[in-house]
Amino acid sequence: MTSAVDLEPGAPSDVDLMLGIQSGDADALSQLYDRYNGIMRALILRIIHNETEADDLLQEVFMEIWNQAKNFSAKKGKPLGWMVTLTRRRAIDALRKKQAYARAEERLQAQPEQQPLAWVQNATENAIEAGDTRVLMAKVINSLPVAQQQVIELAFFQGMSQREIASHTNIPLGTVKTRLELGLKKIYDGLKELRDEF
């Protein structure tokens, strides 16, 4: 896979675009933005739940991609992974800085315990087409038991530590750890299978 999204024939790969950005090509950034702004914004929104803040943060993240592109190395991973790591870190920082953490907790507490996560809702969205990488990833994640999805949701999208999750959910720390380990291993294995198919 040269990109996580479907590309037109002859379109530059993600790595090509990163190389362009590293050499100061603004058009390369423009193309990377067109390709991934939807994914990045969805991730930011999933973490901070605020459209205006998400737009501001999206802009800051792409400025950071522009300025920090020199730190990207294709030997260490794919551009999308690097961008998502950067975006998630910035969004979680923003979440904590703006003290929206407490509000997010309230929202989570208000959800029925067995309510499927956003991943499930996304996977059943009519707009998605079969065969899409996103559907395949959502299927892998949705195949996890709800208890494992819940702890992964809190760890990844809320940036909680194992102790914070244990305290938040009243689940013993050892159980949180086991659920996280099992869930992440299944997603990792699913991701690996998916990559092997491409």
Added chain:
Amino acid sequence: MSFEEFQNCARLYVIGALEPEELQDFTAARKQYGSAAEDFINQCYGLHEAFALSLKPAKASNAIKDKLMSMVRERGQGQSGSRSA
């Protein structure tokens, strides 16, 4: 720490869920397993990609892009990039 235990810790590490007291053992194992450990950690960062790709894309308005590109062209790059990829 066995390599399997290291792998479990690595997956927690990349999402920032490793507790401080686990970090010391993880760091020691990382050193012990050398390049195999580094390769595995790099692969684990694919988990971030998996989570992001599982979300329904929420495209931003064109105004956001216009503002971004205007800032990029005005300010230039923070530091000129080197081809490290």
